[in-house]
Amino acid sequence: MSLSRIKNGTIYDPANGVNGEVCDLWIQDGKIIARPPNADSFTGKTLDATGYVVMPGGIDMHCHIAGPKVNAGRKMTPELKRNAPPIYRSDHTRSGTGGVVPSTFATGYLFASIGYTTAMDAAIPGLHARHAHEELQDTPILDKGFYLLFGNNHFVMKHLRNQDQNALDAYCAWLLESAKGYTIKIVNPGGVEDWKQISRKTIKELDSPVQNFGVTPRQIVRGLAGTADRLQLPHSVHIHCNNLGIPGNWETTLNTMESLEGHRGHLAHVQFHSYDGDPNDPASFSSATQKLVDYVNTHENITVDVGHINPGTTLSMTGDTPFSQFLHNINRNKWYTADCELESSCGVIPIEYRPQKSLINAVQWAIALEWYLLMEDPWRVIMTSDHPNGGAFYHYPEIIYLLMDRSFRLEFLSRMPEAIRERSVLADLEREYSLYEIAIITRAAPARVLGMKDKGHLGVGAHADITIYAPQQNRQEMFERPRWVYKDGQQVVVDGEIQAHAFGKTYYTSPDFDQEFLPHIESWFNDNYSIRFRNYQIDSQEIPQAEEITCQLDLR
Incomplete structure (x- = not known):
């Protein structure tokens, strides 16, 4: 690719400590390069970004854009698509359906249209990985990947029960490699398995044993967090706690954080896990954010994404x-x-x-903002909506406006039930985010937490994923429609409209593991389930655009 330049932009690049400095960016072969020797005499392709805000491309590190549940959601809610603006085929796009669960092509277009260039699906079962990869390959513009589900896996629980650390590590490494997943994901550890097997009841306490396995959710969290660290995965274990959505669940969340015992851990959509109150009395529902923030502020091994809700x-x-x-x-x-x-x-x-009518929804809405505003370190709290669970990702600009403008936040809050002020401290919080901090929670921090060294910044060697905004007082309007978006150095969006069609890369980890454990794993599986693992393995040749991140496993 020929050399090009973005000239005189106002750069916000927190990973490199750049806070609103006016300078040039140089691009070649899809990467950002150092100022070339011929810079003073350069007459090639130049974009004049004078007066514009320049940031790395946005990164959504927790969303649902592929896999069986996404497809089920598309099929069962046609009414959510009928009123959504359709995406018509053009010289640069294919047709697609929008709504809260857009089709594959529409997903890529809509993310890019608000300045996002990377998205990670948060939960894929190993047995469905092949089709998830096919969907991701059909999602344009974005770089992407997915987290692999382990928290209710029979082999994980049996290895934990047997206290066989080496076998647990080798199994997780093998499955990540075979399914081409990015990291270990836990959802309601042990509780889903109990629900499937024991009269549709789930585990409520972190130290209650899983039926038929005898291990507890605490052991699952601690064991898999240790595996992720021993495998040196680029991203820590990614945790969806037990008791999601239940009043009083903040104690379960705190216990889950403590169960990490110093290992790295990322808590997903933490808004849904920050509730005070009595589980048997919905009227007692209130915020427990401060109690959890106090713990996270003093434990640097923990990161969170928020999972805010939208009306x-x-x-x-x-x-x-x-x-x-x-x-x-x-x-x-x-x-x-x-x-x-x-x-x-x-x-x-x-x-x-309906936060304007429902007090419970109002508290949920406020809790999400509390997490951003109470956390001392913005590098450990990341913007997500758990798309589409809290609302579609294209509502992010409104959340940015709420964070950056307290008067807008208070006006929004004034439309909600008055009792919200008794159950949340949001009205008392005066903090307003800067553009630099917005660049952290939407770009630099997710890249750092994911261990992606070529993402989330504008330094030499980074992917030339760049978003350029026209400054506006109304930050929602500013972030809803970027002036230009670049993906790998190619201009793909102009004034919010798709201008070029390309496909990004798939990120996955490839941990090294001692091959002596492979016969043990295969024999274990064959003896119990009469299925050969290798019949399931995904051949990397089927994923030509996958980008491998190699990890090392120390089995000493």
């Missing part, structure tokens, strides 16, 4: 089927559920958030 109708889709059943029992909406043999389960159900 309106969306779709809950989760590997936490007991929670889907809980929602169904409350709102009696249509409900889809499916089990995945030895690994996981999923539930899909439409849901509507």
Whole structure:
């Protein structure tokens, strides 16, 4: 690719400590390079970004854009697509459907149109990995990948029960390599397995044993967190705690954090796990954010993404089927559920958030903002909506505006039930985010937490994923429609409209593991389930654009 330049942009690049400095960016072969020797006499392709805000491309590190539950959600909610603006085929795009769960092509276009260039699917069962890869390969512009579900895996629990650390590490390494997953994901550890097997009841306490296995959720979290660290995975174990959505669940969340015992851990959509109150009294529902923030602020091994909610109708889709059943029992909406043999389960159900009328929804909305505003270190709190669970990703610009403008935040809060002020400290928080901090929580921090050294910054060697905004007082309007977006040095968006069609890369980890354990794993599986692992293995040749991140496993 020929040399090109973005000239005189106002750069916000927190990973390199650049806070609003005016300078040039140089691009060649899809990467950002150092200022070339011929810079003073350069007459090639130049974009004048004078007066514009320049940031790395956005990164959504926790969303649901592929896999069986996403497809189930697309099929069961045609009414959510009928009123969504369609995406028509053009010289640069293919047609697609929008709504809260867009089609594959529309997903890539809509992410790019708000300046995002990377998205990671948060929960894929190993047995469904092949088709998830096919969907991701059909999602344009974005670089992507997925986290692999382990928290209710039979082999994981049996190795933990047997206290066989080497076999656990080797099994996780093998499955990540075979399925081309990025890291270890835990959803309601042990609780989903109990729900599948024991009269549709889930585990409520972190130290309650999983039926038929005798291990506890605490042991699963601690064991898999240790495996992730021993495998030196680029991203820590990614945790969806037990008791999601239940009043009083903040204690479960705190216990889960403590169960890490110093290992790295990332807590997903933490808003849904930050509730105070009595589980048997919904009227007691209130925020417990401060109690959890106090712990996270003093434990640098923990990072979180928020999972904020947005007003309106969306779709809950989760590997936490007991929670889907809980929602169904409350709102009696249509409900889809499916089990995945030895690994996981999923539930899909439409849901509507009405914070202007519902006090519970208002508290949920406030809790998300509390997490951003109370955390001392913005590098450890990341913007997500658990798309589409809290709302579609294209609502991020509104959240940015709420964080950057307290007057807008208070005006929004004034439309909600008055009792919200007794159950949340949001009204008292005066902090306003800067553009630099927004660049952290939407770009630099997710890249750092994911261990992606070529993402989330604008330094030499980074992918030339660049978003350029026209400054506006109304930050929502500013972030809704970037002036230009570059993906790997190619201009793909102009004034919010797709201008070029390309496909990004798939990221996955490839941990090294001692081959002496492979016969043990295969024999174990064959003896118990009469299925050969190798019949399932994904050949990397089928994923020509995958980018491997190699990890080392120390089995000493």
